[in-house]
Amino acid sequence: MTGPRPVVLSGPSGAGKSTLLKMLLKDYGNVFGFSVSHTTRQPRVGEVNGKEYHFVTRERMQKEIDAGEFIEHAEFSGNMYGTSKAAVQAVQARNQICVLDIDLQGVKNIKKTDLKPIYISVQAPSIEVLEKRLRDRRTESEESLQRRLNAARVDMELSNEPGLFDLIIINNDLQKAYSELKEILAEEIQKVQESKKS
Numbered sequence: 001m002t003g004p005r006p007v008v009l010s011g012p013s014g015a016g017k018s019t020l021l022k023m024l025l026k027d028y029g030n031v032f033g034f035s036v037s038h039t040t041r042q043p044r045v046g047e048v049n050g051k052e053y054h055f056v057t058r059e060r061m062q063k064e065i066d067a068g069e070f071i072e073h074a075e076f077s078g079n080m081y082g083t084s085k086a087a088v089q090a091v092q093a094r095n096q097i098c099v100l101d102i103d104l105q106g107v108k109n110i111k112k113t114d115l116k117p118i119y120i121s122v123q124a125p126s127i128e129v130l131e132k133r134l135r136d137r138r139t140e141s142e143e144s145l146q147r148r149l150n151a152a153r154v155d156m157e158l159s160n161e162p163g164l165f166d167l168i169i170i171n172n173d174l175q176k177a178y179s180e181l182k183e184i185l186a187e188e189i190q191k192v193q194e195s196k197k198s
C-alpha cells in the first residue's frame with residue numbers, strides 16, 4: 001500500500017476518538033481521509049451509510065471477508081467491524097493520510113500487515129468518566145453500554161503494553177488532547193501539505 005503514513009486511532013468506546021477525528025477533518029479536510037469501515041451494527045440516528053460506516057448484514061460481511069477483501073476484522077460488543085482494502089486504498093489514492101478508527105483487536109491484526117501506521121490510543125481519564133460520556137451520548141442500550149464498559153476495562157489494561165502504541169492520549173481536556181494529537185501528526189501533515197503544493 002502506498003501514500004502517506006496512515007494513522008490508527010484506538011481506545012475504548014466513548015473515549016473521544018470520533019470527536020478528535022472530526023476536529024482533524026474540520027481543520028485539515030484535504031490532508032486526512034477517513035477509512036470507512038464495515039459494520040453489522042444498526043446505524044445510529046444521523047449516521048449515513050457510506051459515511052460513518054458501510055452498514056451491512058453479517059452474511060454479506062462474512063462473504064467479503066472470506067473473499068479476502070478485508071485488511072482486518074473483529075467482533076466488538078456483539079457486532080462485526082472491519083476495514084476493507086478498498087476503504088484504505090480510496091483514501092490513499094487521494095494522497096491523504098488514512099485514519100482508521102479501530103478497536104484493540106484491530107490494532108493487533110493491523111500490526112501483522114505492511115500498513116505501518118502511527119498507532120495512537122485515546123483513553124478517558126477513568127472508567128467512571130467513560131461511563132458518563134457513553135450514557136450522556138445516548139446511543140447505547142443498557143446491554144450495549146455494559147458490554148462496551150467491559151471491553152473498555154480490557155482496553156485500558158492492555159493498551160499500556162510497551163511498544164503497542166506510539167502515543168497514548170488521556171482525553172480529559174479536549175483542546176489539550178487535540179493539541180497532543182496534532183503534535184504527533186505534525187510531520188506527516190506538513191509532508192502532505194507540501195506534496196499538494198507541488
Ligand SMILES: Nc1ncnc2c1ncn2[C@@H]1O[C@H](COP(=O)(O)OP(=O)(O)OP(=O)(O)O)[C@@H](O)[C@H]1O
Pocket residue numbers: 011012013014015016017018019020133134136137171172173174
Ligand atoms: N474531552 C472530553 N470531555 C468531555 N466530553 C467529551 C470529551 N471528548 C469527547 N467527549 C464526548 O464523549 C462522547 C464520546 O465521544 P466519541 O463519540 O468521540 O467517542 P468514541 O471514542 O469515538 O466512541 P466510539 O468508539 O463508540 O465511536 C461524545 O458525546 C463526546 O462529545
Ligand SMILES: Nc1nc2c(ncn2[C@@H]2O[C@H](COP(=O)(O)O)[C@@H](O)[C@H]2O)c(=O)[nH]1
Pocket residue numbers: 009010011012013037038041072073074076081082083101102103104105106107
Ligand atoms: N477492529 C475494528 N474495530 C472497529 C472498526 N470500526 C470501528 N471499530 C471500533 O468499534 C468500536 C465501536 O464502534 P461504534 O461506532 O459502534 O461505537 C470502536 O472501538 C471502534 O474503534 C473496524 O473497522 N475494525
